[in-house]
């Protein structure tokens with residue numbers, strides 16, 4: 001037990017002074033370690049907080065999820081690309097209804113192009129093709145394009161609500177909220 | 183002239199070109215006895231002599247020069263993005279030739295009871311510094327100079343700001359990912375984008391544990407490591423390099439196929455009507471509606487998968503992989519067989535798509551599970 005007894009405290013300074021090789025005694029070693037490590041932790045924490053701050057942007061660009069799309073009379077039978085650029089939606093009208101199709105390919109998320117000659121949407125990434133109804137018929141896309149909620153406001157305006165989507169493979173396309181009967 | 187171009191455009195169609203490439207692979211790196219006979223009869227080994235090399239390269243340059251006379255070909259091949267892939271075509275062929283040339287010399291020497299060329303060399307010690315470091319330093323200088331000249335000569339294009347609602351047409355991945363992109367044409371994004379890349383990496387890591395052959399260490403040889411080289415060449419040349427070149431040169435707008443001399447017409451119409459296996463079985467063969475129960479609907483696909491991954495390895499072990507099975511033992515062989523069969527699903531799915539328009543064998547879009 002005697003061997004591990006702590007050294008008498010007041011001898012340490014004189015010992016350090018007397019040490020020709022300049023070795024540190026225990027006390028100053030601890031002192032410097034505390035200083036060094038605190039500095040290190042402070043720097044890491046500083047940088048860390050800057051990185052963490054960076055993860056929360058000052059301005060969050062979130063396009064509006066609901067938009068007005070004119071009145072049903074604006075649309076002829078066929079595909080309207082009017083809102084593709086801004087909202088990522090095609091408004092499609094056929095002989096009995098109007099619906100809003102998402103412009104996100106269900107394969108890997110590229111934006112397909114509408115080819116009016118062939119009456120289809122064709123994805124430039126791996127060649128998936130969709131009918132104007134949104135049904136996938138060629139290429140690797142495993143399911144049809146999604147449709148968004150669409151309804152008429154009290155003023156008779158078309159409102160598209162992208163927060164709610166309807167998927168054909170889940171049998172949701174017959175939902176009255178997914179289309180406007182015309 | 184036009185007829186030649188037309189002919190080349192026709193055989194560049196994937197269904198034909200892929201068959202040609204696979205067939206040439208089978209003859210050049212024969213994995214089976216049958217092809218070995220053709221290989222010997224055709225004297226393919228002459229390809230790896232110096233004369234053979236000259237012939238291969240003159241042919242490649244001639245074909246390339248001929249192509250350059252055509253406007254459409256020039257447009258694609260000389261596009262700054264594609265220049266490295268043109269270089270890659272030549273480099274791949276050159277290094278394959280170089281390796282097999284040296285291997286053949288060694289194999290011939292060994293067959294006569296001699297030693298491989300590297301035998302004496304590998305006994306001698308050289309120092310890392312300066313011998314190796316100097317060579318590396320010189321290589322570094324040359325490559326750096328080359329890259330600077332290249333970057334100045336063919337500057338990278340500046341395009342408009344990124345816009346999530348506009349995908350360039352065609353949208354191409356960086357060249358080294360074009361193989362994966364080509365895979366995505368035939369598979370669900372989960373499989374081709376996540377599962378396969380992981381399995382490829384794991385599979386590559388497995389190689390040292392699978393391949394216990396101690397021969398061929400430190401010298402070029404083909405005969406001593408035939409199986410390994412043949413298998414590797416299939417996946418590397420046919421399923422990787424070939425798919426990269428297809429993706430670079432033959433995929434145009436809307437990801438349609440275009441022959442090397444064909445104009446990239448944005449309105450090219452290719453009517454395809456892809457169906458899932460379940461639809462083929464129930465709606466076309468059995469002439470009824472799809473069952474509403476998902477598991478029952480996809481039963482044919484699951485059955486095929488079970489046979490493919492469950493029974494096929496055992497059948498192969500009794501037949502064409504008999505020797506391999508004896509050499510590897512059960513565990514090694516099973517891992518090998520599963521990896522091998524997984525890799526083979528790519529060509530299989532290509533053929534299914536081309537011949538029967540089949541999209542997915544198991545299609546459960548309800549749960550993002552499509553194979």
Ligand code: FES
Pocket residue numbers: 105106107108109110123124125126127128139140141366
């Ligand atoms: S992302 Fe549209 S086909 Fe792959």
